[in-house]
Amino acid sequence: MLHAVIMAGGAGTRFWPASRRSRPKQFLSLTDGTPLLRATFDRVAPLTSPNGLWIVTARDTAEATRRLLPELPPGHVLAEPVGRDTAACAGYAATVVLHIDPDAVCVVLPADHVIPDQEAVRDALSAGAAHVAEHGGLLTFGIRPTRPETGYGYLKLGRLHGTRRGHKIHVLDRFVEKPDLATARTYAAGSDYLWNSGMFAWRASDLLDEIARQLPLLAAGLDRIAAGLGSPGADALLATVYPNLPRTSVDYGIMESARSAWTVPVDFQWSDVGAWPALAEVLPPDEDGNVRRGRVLALDSAGNVMIGDGPAIVVAGVEDLVIVATPDAVLVIPQDQAQRVKEIVSHLAAAGWDDLL
Amino acid sequence: MLHAVIMAGGAGTRFWPASRRSRPKQFLSLTDGTPLLRATFDRVAPLTSPNGLWIVTARDTAEATRRLLPELPPGHVLAEPVGRDTAACAGYAATVVLHIDPDAVCVVLPADHVIPDQEAVRDALSAGAAHVAEHGGLLTFGIRPTRPETGYGYLKLGRLHGTRRGHKIHVLDRFVEKPDLATARTYAAGSDYLWNSGMFAWRASDLLDEIARQLPLLAAGLDRIAAGLGSPGADALLATVYPNLPRTSVDYGIMESARSAWTVPVDFQWSDVGAWPALAEVLPPDEDGNVRRGRVLALDSAGNVMIGDGPAIVVAGVEDLVIVATPDAVLVIPQDQAQRVKEIVSHLAAAGWDDLL
Numbered sequence: 001m002l003h004a005v006i007m008a009g010g011a012g013t014r015f016w017p018a019s020r021r022s023r024p025k026q027f028l029s030l031t032d033g034t035p036l037l038r039a040t041f042d043r044v045a046p047l048t049s050p051n052g053l054w055i056v057t058a059r060d061t062a063e064a065t066r067r068l069l070p071e072l073p074p075g076h077v078l079a080e081p082v083g084r085d086t087a088a089c090a091g092y093a094a095t096v097v098l099h100i101d102p103d104a105v106c107v108v109l110p111a112d113h114v115i116p117d118q119e120a121v122r123d124a125l126s127a128g129a130a131h132v133a134e135h136g137g138l139l140t141f142g143i144r145p146t147r148p149e150t151g152y153g154y155l156k157l158g159r160l161h162g163t164r165r166g167h168k169i170h171v172l173d174r175f176v177e178k179p180d181l182a183t184a185r186t187y188a189a190g191s192d193y194l195w196n197s198g199m200f201a202w203r204a205s206d207l208l209d210e211i212a213r214q215l216p217l218l219a220a221g222l223d224r225i226a227a228g229l230g231s232p233g234a235d236a237l238l239a240t241v242y243p244n245l246p247r248t249s250v251d252y253g254i255m256e257s258a259r260s261a262w263t264v265p266v267d268f269q270w271s272d273v274g275a276w277p278a279l280a281e282v283l284p285p286d287e288d289g290n291v292r293r294g295r296v297l298a299l300d301s302a303g304n305v306m307i308g309d310g311p312a313i314v315v316a317g318v319e320d321l322v323i324v325a326t327p328d329a330v331l332v333i334p335q336d337q338a339q340r341v342k343e344i345v346s347h348l349a350a351a352g353w354d355d356l357l
Numbered sequence: 358m359l360h361a362v363i364m365a366g367g368a369g370t371r372f373w374p375a376s377r378r379s380r381p382k383q384f385l386s387l388t389d390g391t392p393l394l395r396a397t398f399d400r401v402a403p404l405t406s407p408n409g410l411w412i413v414t415a416r417d418t419a420e421a422t423r424r425l426l427p428e429l430p431p432g433h434v435l436a437e438p439v440g441r442d443t444a445a446c447a448g449y450a451a452t453v454v455l456h457i458d459p460d461a462v463c464v465v466l467p468a469d470h471v472i473p474d475q476e477a478v479r480d481a482l483s484a485g486a487a488h489v490a491e492h493g494g495l496l497t498f499g500i501r502p503t504r505p506e507t508g509y510g511y512l513k514l515g516r517l518h519g520t521r522r523g524h525k526i527h528v529l530d531r532f533v534e535k536p537d538l539a540t541a542r543t544y545a546a547g548s549d550y551l552w553n554s555g556m557f558a559w560r561a562s563d564l565l566d567e568i569a570r571q572l573p574l575l576a577a578g579l580d581r582i583a584a585g586l587g588s589p590g591a592d593a594l595l596a597t598v599y600p601n602l603p604r605t606s607v608d609y610g611i612m613e614s615a616r617s618a619w620t621v622p623v624d625f626q627w628s629d630v631g632a633w634p635a636l637a638e639v640l641p642p643d644e645d646g647n648v649r650r651g652r653v654l655a656l657d658s659a660g661n662v663m664i665g666d667g668p669a670i671v672v673a674g675v676e677d678l679v680i681v682a683t684p685d686a687v688l689v690i691p692q693d694q695a696q697r698v699k700e701i702v703s704h705l706a707a708a709g710w711d712d713l714l
Contacts, residue, residue: 314686327684332675334675344654
């Protein structure tokens with residue numbers, strides 16, 4: 001059976017002040033009024049039955065997740081005691097899924113990306129899942145670059161293995177860290193490099209086999225968790241074991257050295273909306289290049305991202321700023337420094353302004 | 358008897374979004390938590406008895422004025438049906454005061470200036486009042502310039518007439534419009550030019566005599582108002598007559614051509630705080646030149662005015678901006694464009710955002 005696992009472990013820092021600890025990015029409606037997690041859920045729900053839908057999230061946001069997705073069966077919100085990166089997250093989900101379905105095939109995807117064309121992504125996920133169901137191995141989806149983006153990691157395509165439902169299936173050559181601009185330009189001009197979408201497909205058993213082979217400490221922890229599943233002490237066991245799981249990513253911790261790794265090139269519109277300026281990718285700017293949401297009045301101002309989550313925003317004569325206004329906090333920062341929002345949040349914590357976190 | 362008349366007719370545009378129609382500048386606490394009108398009242402109250410204290414304000418803010426100054430006797434808040442500039446305002450106050458005190462001497466001052474040294478200003482006002490009580494004429498107070506300010510009008514000193522309680526009393530030569538920077542530099546370097554403070558002293562009868570001589574239409578209107586004072590139809594008469602009074606200032610409409618005009622140089626700290634950047638004159642900036650009020654976190658940012666009236670303000674990497682945050686509206690504008698706030702408010706009105714006015 002196909003299972004869809006949504007990784008919803010965001011910490012709520014990069015979109016401060018809209019995002020908070022108790023309302024991380026996946027609960028925000030960055031584009032059309034639908035929280036990103038809700039949109040992601042609706043995107044994959046048609047692929048399987050309700051019993052095949054899973055969310056992995058932080059303990060603090062588990063209850064809010066259940067409220068947002070009331071149709072999810074009880075027990076299908078998996079609460080991580082602490083975040084330990086994607087290898088632990090995916091391994092934990094595979095462990096739980098395998099416990100009830102020995103033949104489980106999983107598609108695994110982040111909760112907080114924006115993909116307008118839902119049919120296209122479902123079509124690709126289905127093709128990838130069908131491929132790994134037949135051939136095994138770990139599969140990742142790569143987005144064909146539309147610009148020389150330096151903010152994303154890339155996948156290098158290996159040889160073409162074949163096609164499945166119209167999708168080309170390649171061997172994955174390797175993962176590539178975020179490139180400089182010159183390198184990104186060659187990637188965008190060619191066809192061998194794809195944006196790393198963070199979406200995967202595998203048989204749950206294949207993922208756990210690779211973890212056992214490459215990450216024995218993670219495998220041992222997951223084995224302990226598996227042994228407790230369904231018992232009264234499962235939660236306490238999870239709380240004991242999980243914080244000690246090794247912290248690594250699926251990409252570099254597992255797939256990079258997997259015995260069999262695939263990638264499927266896709267070309268639907270996709271954005272991971274990694275920081276405020278990325279909103280320009282998913283919200284159409286006005287004629288002055290201003291991205292606006294909420295009540296905004298802009299005179300002689302261009303290239304700004306202005307998000308009024310409550311208060312109106314009124315500007316004149318400003319350029320290339322990010323301005324976000326919520327009822328209790330306002331952020332103003334140049335677009336080219338918007339990566340500093342995470343640092344800003346740590347300053348707020350240091351200042352003891354816990355009510356704003 | 359000495360009367361102190363506070364002109365409190367502000368429209369609430371230049372300090373938007375902190376100031377609103379229903380809460381113009383004189384109700385704001387720009388410096389120390391005390392509304393400017395309250396501080397002005399407390400400044401002059403020791404000069405006279407409660408029966409000598411008067412506020413002229415707009416009809417819409419009369420009730421808020423009474424709440425702010427509960428010790429003011431009933432009838433001492435004079436509500437203008439519409440604003441008609443300072444000549445009408447001062448003439449109306451003189452008319453009312455003269456009705457109950459034929460020998461009234463008035464000091465007249467704006468409600469929304471910042472003067473930290475209350476003793477010094479009272480001392481100067483007393484000296485000026487004593488001078489006009491004896492010699493008649495219209496008297497204005499001039500601040501010795503401490504910098505080449507191009508945002509203020511100036512007074513040119515005439516010959517020294519004498520001294521009163523340690524204050525020099527000069528003949529007023531003339532009023533000077535806001536100068537360019539080169540001219541302002543010569544003014545600041547010399548001793549013949551003073552900042553026009555907008556504070557005055559005169560016998561009420563002398564002001565009305567000058568109005569009768571120079572502004573017959575204003576005099577005729579004030580005569581009609583005077584005739585109705587104390588009658589049941591006084592308010593209705595005021596509402597009929599006032600909107601048709603000629604619109605001119607005390608400075609250019611009356612004093613410039615008065616038969617006898619005086620000026621008293623003073624050197625206490627004074628600011629008319631005409632727009633957001635002027636807050637730097639009255640709120641000490643931090644080591645980065647940032648003026649802050651409310652909860653503000655500023656990283657690598659300099660020369661900003663940041664006023665958090667409710668929401669916290671968090672910035673990084675921004676310079677020379679005015680950022681004002683209230684619960685329902687946020688303003689971001691470069692300091693050198695802060696004069697545009699009035700224009701911005703007219704855009705809000707045109708957009709129909711009446712809740713923000």
